[in-house]
Amino acid sequence: MRLKLLVFLLLFLAAFPSWAQGLRNLKPGDKLPDTPVLNVFKSGEQKLILYMNSNRDKNAAFFKELVSNLGASKDIDKLYLVDTQPERGAEVEEVYSSLSLARDYLPDPERKIYGELGIIVLPTLIFVDKDNILHSIVAGSRSNLNLVFQSHLEAFAQGEPPEDVAQKAANQKNENARDRRHE
Numbered sequence: 001m002r003l004k005l006l007v008f009l010l011l012f013l014a015a016f017p018s019w020a021q022g023l024r025n026l027k028p029g030d031k032l033p034d035t036p037v038l039n040v041f042k043s044g045e046q047k048l049i050l051y052m053n054s055n056r057d058k059n060a061a062f063f064k065e066l067v068s069n070l071g072a073s074k075d076i077d078k079l080y081l082v083d084t085q086p087e088r089g090a091e092v093e094e095v096y097s098s099l100s101l102a103r104d105y106l107p108d109p110e111r112k113i114y115g116e117l118g119i120i121v122l123p124t125l126i127f128v129d130k131d132n133i134l135h136s137i138v139a140g141s142r143s144n145l146n147l148v149f150q151s152h153l154e155a156f157a158q159g160e161p162p163e164d165v166a167q168k169a170a171n172q173k174n175e176n177a178r179d180r181r182h183e
Helices: 002-014 057-070 090-098 112-117 145-158 165-181
Strands: 047-052 078-083 102-107 124-128 134-139
Touching: 047 057, 047 112, 057 090, 057 145, 078 090, 124 145, 134 145
Parallel strands: 047 078, 078 102
Antiparallel strands: 047 124, 124 134
8 A cells, every 4th residue: 555655656746847946848048939929028138027816915925025125126127027817916006006117017818928938836937138048937935035036136137046045044054053063
């Protein structure tokens, strides 16, 4: 019985690629596909593409946290808000209309952009450079979003890969524990 359960779990987990972090078809360093649906993002600008459902509370919280971290960022030229809803949710509308950053709202209720990008998780934030090269991805809500956004924004501005915030915190915790043992 245990063997059958173990085999089932292994087969189940093998069905999901371990590298998937928000996009099925793209990884950092890849160019966005040149398709009619995605041509809207061919702007020659440093851009963020946020794909979300503006009627969900966690998606709205993600958006608010992003906007609070953008501040007066001079490294981002434009924010594309791609929404699964035909109209922005009320919580998102208030924050969206107060943005001073250039922005574009793209409703995608048919999920055409969703399919072309191969989005797996909502919300998904995609950092794309001037040459339409994918820099990095932040997918899903989590407790340390503030640190994640800061890390990705700094790395994007410098043209370097973002650090793994969770791994950095774990390393710091281990280092602190090691220091306490040697005291």
